[in-house]
Amino acid sequence: MRQMFMMRLFIVYLAVSLLAWGGSVLPQADFGFSVTSALMAQDTEEEAVEEDSEEDVEEDGEAEDAEAEDAEAEDAGEEADGEAAEDEGEEEDAADGEEAESADEETSSEETGDADASAAAIPSAPAVPTTPQTDLKSIFRTMDSFGGFAALWKILAAIIIYLAWVFSTDWMSTDCIRYGFNGKKWIPTAYGAFWGGMILFWAIPFFWVSYLFLVAGWVVPLAMFVRMHNQDLSSGEQVLTPEHLRFVFARLMSYVGVKVDTKVRDRHEVGFPVVLNPHGKNKVDTEQWRIQARAHAGFPNAREIISKLMVVHPEGFMLDYTANGVTSRYLLDGVWNSSEAFTRELADPALQALKILSGMKPEDRKNKQEGAFRIDFEYEYTYPEDRLKVKQAEDALKATLAEENKAKIREMERNVEKAKEAVRAPEKRKRSVLVHFTTQGVQGGERAIFLFEQEKIPFKALADLGMSEEMEQKIRTQMKAEKGFMVFSAPNTSGLRTTMKLTLLKTDRYTREFYEIDDGIHEYDEVENVTKVPIHSKDIDFWRSEMRSLFLKDPNVVIARDIPSPDVMNDMLDEIENEERFMITTVRAKDAAEAILRIMATKCDAEKWVRNLNAVVCQRLVRKLCEHCKEAYLPPVETLRQIGATEKIHIFRTPTPVQPKPGEKPQEPCPECRGLGYAGRTAMFELVIIGDETRKVLLHSPKLELVRAALKKDGNRFMAAEGMRLVREGVTSLQELKRALS
Numbered sequence: 001m002r003q004m005f006m007m008r009l010f011i012v013y014l015a016v017s018l019l020a021w022g023g024s025v026l027p028q029a030d031f032g033f034s035v036t037s038a039l040m041a042q043d044t045e046e047e048a049v050e051e052d053s054e055e056d057v058e059e060d061g062e063a064e065d066a067e068a069e070d071a072e073a074e075d076a077g078e079e080a081d082g083e084a085a086e087d088e089g090e091e092e093d094a095a096d097g098e099e100a101e102s103a104d105e106e107t108s109s110e111e112t113g114d115a116d117a118s119a120a121a122i123p124s125a126p127a128v129p130t131t132p133q134t135d136l137k138s139i140f141r142t143m144d145s146f147g148g149f150a151a152l153w154k155i156l157a158a159i160i161i162y163l164a165w166v167f168s169t170d171w172m173s174t175d176c177i178r179y180g181f182n183g184k185k186w187i188p189t190a191y192g193a194f195w196g197g198m199i200l201f202w203a204i205p206f207f208w209v210s211y212l213f214l215v216a217g218w219v220v221p222l223a224m225f226v227r228m229h230n231q232d233l234s235s236g237e238q239v240l241t242p243e244h245l246r247f248v249f250a251r252l253m254s255y256v257g258v259k260v261d262t263k264v265r266d267r268h269e270v271g272f273p274v275v276l277n278p279h280g281k282n283k284v285d286t287e288q289w290r291i292q293a294r295a296h297a298g299f300p301n302a303r304e305i306i307s308k309l310m311v312v313h314p315e316g317f318m319l320d321y322t323a324n325g326v327t328s329r330y331l332l333d334g335v336w337n338s339s340e341a342f343t344r345e346l347a348d349p350a351l352q353a354l355k356i357l358s359g360m361k362p363e364d365r366k367n368k369q370e371g372a373f374r375i376d377f378e379y380e381y382t383y384p385e386d387r388l389k390v391k392q393a394e395d396a397l398k399a400t401l402a403e404e405n406k407a408k409i410r411e412m413e414r415n416v417e418k419a420k421e422a423v424r425a426p427e428k429r430k431r432s433v434l435v436h437f438t439t440q441g442v443q444g445g446e447r448a449i450f451l452f453e454q455e456k457i458p459f460k461a462l463a464d465l466g467m468s469e470e471m472e473q474k475i476r477t478q479m480k481a482e483k484g485f486m487v488f489s490a491p492n493t494s495g496l497r498t499t500m501k502l503t504l505l506k507t508d509r510y511t512r513e514f515y516e517i518d519d520g521i522h523e524y525d526e527v528e529n530v531t532k533v534p535i536h537s538k539d540i541d542f543w544r545s546e547m548r549s550l551f552l553k554d555p556n557v558v559i560a561r562d563i564p565s566p567d568v569m570n571d572m573l574d575e576i577e578n579e580e581r582f583m584i585t586t587v588r589a590k591d592a593a594e595a596i597l598r599i600m601a602t603k604c605d606a607e608k609w610v611r612n613l614n615a616v617v618c619q620r621l622v623r624k625l626c627e628h629c630k631e632a633y634l635p636p637v638e639t640l641r642q643i644g645a646t647e648k649i650h651i652f653r654t655p656t657p658v659q660p661k662p663g664e665k666p667q668e669p670c671p672e673c674r675g676l677g678y679a680g681r682t683a684m685f686e687l688v689i690i691g692d693e694t695r696k697v698l699l700h701s702p703k704l705e706l707v708r709a710a711l712k713k714d715g716n717r718f719m720a721a722e723g724m725r726l727v728r729e730g731v732t733s734l735q736e737l738k739r740a741l742s
């Protein structure tokens, strides 16, 4: 855009220099300017100085002119325009000159400035011989006094309009692209009107009249465009409105360091704490979807529904449309929870607007449609950890009350006070999520599913994921293996990526060479000192040859998380057998036994696979009980034995709902977990090391149950055992463990 601007600036220079040149050649035509040469003789010194500066301008103009012609040949059309206008100007100048000549001389002197007037009053002095140069200048000035255009301020006035036109036309063309307006109609209109005005500007011998035409040529199409723009767009995108001008003013002021609060916000961004933005592949589509969705009557409805569902900070939500109404559910910690119902009047237009925002067909309620959009959600973060400390202090106080130890009670009371004081004030935060949006007609209606793309997980260590020290040690030992295969597995969306990353960070990557295949489809975090090898192809032969060249680099460890074919797998197994390499892959599975069988099912060489498999890690996520409302209880002996407790211990569950006594209000649900009883998740891990028994079973009867039994015989413990530990420690409930393991 800046280049365009500079180019046009050069053309202005061209116009100015041509004009000046035109002025200077005119006297060579025989117009017989006797009066003017006489007037010239009276010129003051001051004017001579002015003339010098005009000459400078002229020279500069010509220099630029040459440059412009060399560099900007591509804009020949525009230049031609400029020149055409210029030629007109010259002709008219000449005509003006003639007219002025033939017109009454006295009238002309009245119209001229003070100097000329005074000069006329003085009796004409004898003609003083002057240089041709000064002669030209004087003619130039005199011409102007008859309504010409040679005066510097007039040229500047025209240039200002010209530059304003350049700026506004630039804006128009980008605006057309941005909002999908008809640029083929608007841009030629802007050009045509302006250059038409320019021609009239040169053609009409009265400066102010001609100037009016020039300004009209700029302003009229611009005003029409702005009107159309503002009609079509929402208030936040309108231009030249009081709000917009205030915003422009604030921005200009910010350049000189003054801050002006504008608070210009789109009406589609206020009212509800969510902003919905499109997420298309290209900008043009995206802008169109945004405009169309915002223009749709259902857009505010969509924002209302989404802002209600976002309050619980879900990982996604679902709307079920039936004849009677619309029910909603939200996904939190991997579990779908039912939420409030909406009316069809509210939710039907909302869905249409969201479909438009995602580039889907709003009228199609039957076929499966997929799209994506973004939600920016503003909320107040209120530090539940601070409130938990208050609760713990209060619990401690309650426990002491029974002891009747006054000193201790007072200390506990002080602790509660301190904890309350330490509760931080709510803080405004913003969450931005990419939503994968699917709609599908179902029996009796339509279902819309909104799943959020996984955000960055804030875990820094495996312990944060809930891995025990013992488990971490075992996995680290396995990661030191010099040869063989290791598998990491988990069901979908169970944090496998995080575990892999944290495991790699804990593994020595400095004395051994680590390589990781990047297939260009799946994205994984970079880990320092693990060299990524791109194989961005689906062609298996290409994969195999790339893998061969990688093996030539003599790597110690190769990570290939998504192996595309059994052939590639077999190559890797051969390499392990022949060259002693350690390889790591991943697979989606509920437990280790399933992971092993899933890879065998790809029809890779089963014998080689079984022979070279070292170990499998599997993980699943389980919800943690809400620390604010979990309830302790003493389970029956049978349950205690089940969970591996050696003595009578309390374990925890979600709070038992209390039936309100007659006349009493029902108990408010826990505000921290909104009555769900759970908040957040932790992982359960299992690490199995493949022994002889497992290898035998895998080769002879590869059935899930038998493999599990064999793994147990080889001395492995399963995930359930980890889960039982979590129940004993009060992290989760028995009920949740059963759900998570099912």
Ligand SMILES: [Zn+2]
Pocket (backbone or CB within 6 Å): 626, 627, 628, 629, 630, 670, 671, 672, 673, 674, 675, 676, 677, 678
């Ligand atoms: Zn709770």
